[in-house]
Amino acid sequence: MRTQVAIIGAGPAGLLLGHILHRAGISFTILEQKSREYVLGRIRAGVLEQGSVDILRELGLDADLAERGLTHHGIHLQYEGQRHHLDFVDLVGRTVSIYGQQALVAHLLREHDRIGSDVRFEATDAVPHGLETGTPSVAAVHEGREVRIDCDFVVGADGYHGVCRPAIPGIRAWERSYPYAWLGILADVPPSTDDLIYALHPDGFAMHSMRSLEVSRLYLQVDPGESIDDWSDARIWEALQARLGVPGWMLQQGTITEKSITPMRSFVASTLEHGRLFLVGDAGHIVPPTGAKGLNSAIADVALLGRALVAQTRGDERPLRAYSGSALARQWKVQQFSQWMTEMLHVHRDVADASAREFRYRSQVGQLEYTVGSRHAQAALAEQYAGLPF
């Protein structure tokens, strides 16, 4: 069969790109290795930058977001038992929205169903071919049969473990792993806060986020090697109470419905382009979740690549050739911010020397004090958290 753009991966990046192409009258097929149920059940990010919200609105994909999303005007930064609010609207005139990646994926899929898109789940063994030629294709196995999709372009929206990035000869990558991980829970309890709380505590980082007015999302810094089996619900609540507690404030507890541990890594590929192949989202870069940038970076890539593919079909190749450089330039700024937030808020338990560990902790407190005490520093955080333009 033939289509103009073959997209590998039905995460938020692949699904959103499909909608951009559809609106421009460009045909596409999405190949996803997992089942529809699996894709719909994956719980991940939950903060949308204003630019991401704007893109969804421009595309008419914001109905569910408008109904269920929560607009947040800032964040709380907490250390040494004190909580400080950063008001993004006052600082940079921007907001963020709380809207689960799971809800976004479900909405994008419903809209694909409505417009009759060709989205194939459980399509395994996808391999891109002929990327250096004018006639690329993707081979895969779907419903027990080998399929070959001839196309003009292949888009690798297949996440960090996908097949597209390794298909680029000579590609390099820069990465670092952090000596900590996040234990995340979903709990059936109304949030105990208006805006998100990011807390540095001598026991480690903690965060109070949310998914809705009924469901809280909370995180704890743990060691990367820890097993979720060692964290009973009671132990999790005890640690959250200790790390998030401030005088005069109560963290409400509820039934934990999901818990998991995620390692933290920064990763950037040297290019997002090879001939007729383009990478978007986690296929090209990963950030630690502290700055809430993973999903937003995927949306930013897709907005850039979508525009470039539309321009290309209208005879202008330049945006497509500029895509990798532009997306990576933006991504390195996002990497810097995510690393900065991560380093400022996590305790380095791996530093063996107690004095060096304490030195590090006290300098983190100094950095937080500077940040909340300086309007310029607050504005820099707000500008990056609410999202750089794309």
Ligand SMILES: Cc1cc2nc3c(=O)[nH]c(=O)nc-3n(C[C@H](O)[C@H](O)[C@H](O)COP(=O)(O)OP(=O)(O)OC[C@H]3O[C@@H](n4cnc5c(N)ncnc54)[C@H](O)[C@@H]3O)c2cc1C
């Ligand atoms: C456990 C976890 C928690 C996270 N939490 C946060 C958070 O709190 N905040 C935040 O900002 N970000 C978070 N992220 C990151 C964020 O979810 C990702 O940045 C985002 O999902 C990227 O979207 P994507 O479409 O590029 O990739 P993905 O969502 O990974 O989608 C890729 C898709 O490609 C499919 N695929 C892979 N290989 C193939 C193949 N060979 N053939 C066909 N299909 C394939 C996959 O099944 C998947 O559906 C988290 C990520 C993880 C893993």
